[in-house]
Amino acid sequence: MTHSSSSKPLLITMGDAAGIGPEIIARAFAEEPGALAGCVVVGDVATLRRASALTAATSGRLALPVARLDALSDAASVPPNCIGVLQKCELPELVPYGLISALAGKAAAECIVWAARAVLAGEAQALVTAPIHKEALAAAGGWAAQFPGHTEMLQAEAAAFLGRPVSEVPVRMMLANDELKTVLVSIHLSLRHAIAAVTFDNVLQTLRITHTAVGASLGRPPRIAVAGLNPHAGEGGLFGCEEQTIIAPAIAAARAEGLDVHGPFAPDTVFMRARHTPAKPGEFDVVVAMYHDQGLIPVKYLGVEQGVNVTLGLPLVRTSPDHGTAFDIAGTSRADASSLLAAIRMARRLAA
Numbered sequence: 001m002t003h004s005s006s007s008k009p010l011l012i013t014m015g016d017a018a019g020i021g022p023e024i025i026a027r028a029f030a031e032e033p034g035a036l037a038g039c040v041v042v043g044d045v046a047t048l049r050r051a052s053a054l055t056a057a058t059s060g061r062l063a064l065p066v067a068r069l070d071a072l073s074d075a076a077s078v079p080p081n082c083i084g085v086l087q088k089c090e091l092p093e094l095v096p097y098g099l100i101s102a103l104a105g106k107a108a109a110e111c112i113v114w115a116a117r118a119v120l121a122g123e124a125q126a127l128v129t130a131p132i133h134k135e136a137l138a139a140a141g142g143w144a145a146q147f148p149g150h151t152e153m154l155q156a157e158a159a160a161f162l163g164r165p166v167s168e169v170p171v172r173m174m175l176a177n178d179e180l181k182t183v184l185v186s187i188h189l190s191l192r193h194a195i196a197a198v199t200f201d202n203v204l205q206t207l208r209i210t211h212t213a214v215g216a217s218l219g220r221p222p223r224i225a226v227a228g229l230n231p232h233a234g235e236g237g238l239f240g241c242e243e244q245t246i247i248a249p250a251i252a253a254a255r256a257e258g259l260d261v262h263g264p265f266a267p268d269t270v271f272m273r274a275r276h277t278p279a280k281p282g283e284f285d286v287v288v289a290m291y292h293d294q295g296l297i298p299v300k301y302l303g304v305e306q307g308v309n310v311t312l313g314l315p316l317v318r319t320s321p322d323h324g325t326a327f328d329i330a331g332t333s334r335a336d337a338s339s340l341l342a343a344i345r346m347a348r349r350l351a352a
Helices: 021-031 045-059 072-077 102-120 134-140 142-146 150-162 191-196 200-218 231-237 242-256 270-274 292-301 338-351
Strands: 010-013 039-043 066-069 083-087 126-129 172-176 181-184 224-227 261-265 286-289 308-312 318-321
Touching (some): 010 102, 010 338, 021 039, 021 338, 045 083, 072 083, 102 126, 102 134, 102 142, 126 338, 150 308, 172 200, 172 292, 181 200, 200 286, 200 308, 224 270, 231 261, 261 270, 270 286, 286 292, 308 338, 318 338
Parallel strands (some): 010 039, 010 126, 039 083, 066 083, 126 318, 181 286, 224 261, 224 286
Antiparallel strands (some): 172 181, 172 308, 308 318
């Protein structure tokens, strides 16, 4: 990754103000201040003050003060046990917890874009994004509504920074915890469109991106397993031919390039084979899955609290918690900051 330096701040976007994003940020600062050293929040000061007061009310602690910063250069002057916030969105009033809000969607998008541009410009070391709500993003209208989520928005920003068409900046989603890593061929598509996205070019491109990004973090070429699309990986064509006509040829092409790739394997067992536990190391470093739910369900089942979403293929480090806005518990002070803390730790490792 480019422009990374431990002396630069790590940026955390607040996410959707109606969800648990601001709360888990405030909780992380309160519970593990050492882990948040050098972190700056890009968001709304009033929203973060509300979140700090909320977490304090149920913990018996004093609410952490929230300092409004005028510039990233002010980050170094933020005292310990204080949350530094760059006001980089327009939120004229506090939004209600747990309700879809166009104002919250627009504010979340403004924070993401500003933070991404700061990291791309080398002013910050990495980006950690708190959860956004896709319906709120759509409700915001305008430029924000064209993006179904973080990944696509960051891809567009990276392409603009590099002066390339979006099609020339391919990205992939990886969800990872200590036991399992999985990378997706397609991301936010309907299942019908996701199946259509299983093409030779898309699978091979995913394998290349996975090899480069995961290899960089491991310091060696990763051992990659590939899940089939169909039950039992097609059972020799009895349950579908995509494995024979698309996936296996893409694997062969990747192996011809020197990538350590294996499969396609039955998707109902490959994740168990790749899982690392203290008792048994996995056979593979990462699994390439054909579509969103195929790859994310196994990782999330192992524990949302430790899962981290990483965007591969960007010219910046971006991680995110392995959960959504949790509107059902927003404002109750029940949200767990563990996944956010895991995302921050991973972002630091990747940016080092």
